[in-house]
Amino acid sequence: MNTYECLQDEACGDGIDVIDYTFHSDRIKGLYCDGTVAIRKDMNTAQKTCTLAEELGHHHTSVGDIIDINSVQNRKQERQARLHGYNRLIGLMGIIHAFNAGCQNKYEIADFLDVTEEYLEECISCYRDKYGVYTTVDNYIIYFIPNLVVVEMM
Secondary structure (H helix, E strand, O other): OOHHHHHHHHHHHOOOEEEEEOOOOOOOOEEEEOOEEEEEOOOOHHHHHHHHHHHHHHHHHOOOOOOOOOOHHHHHHHHHHHHHHHHHHOHHHHHHHHHHOOOOOHHHHHHHHOOOHHHHHHHHHHHHHHHOOEEEEOOEEEEOOOOOEEEEOO
């Protein structure tokens, strides 16, 4: 079972319907409303995985109609849902697992984690904003600046 199928199963278990949908705007990848997630039909599996993770983040973290992006409160809720998706699909431990699996670049890390390179880049940028130059997890240091590097401490 791939990551997208696992997310679909989790959604089903939470009483959330996930449907493929043809959006009329190219800007929309997915929407969550009242227990239903609509996912853009013409995306590949990695794109659908990233979108579904964020939309499930909306289910768990958002309140009300947040479509108006001019509202600061709505932008905060959007960021929370994205962070929820990043932590679910990638997370600091995911970066470490990719390192331990021998991944040498962002393409290999994204492939290992079943996400798009764009999504991985956005996640790293978010973590860089949150943690700064580096953070430590267990006996690992994850550097975000100048590039993503994982170092195991002895």
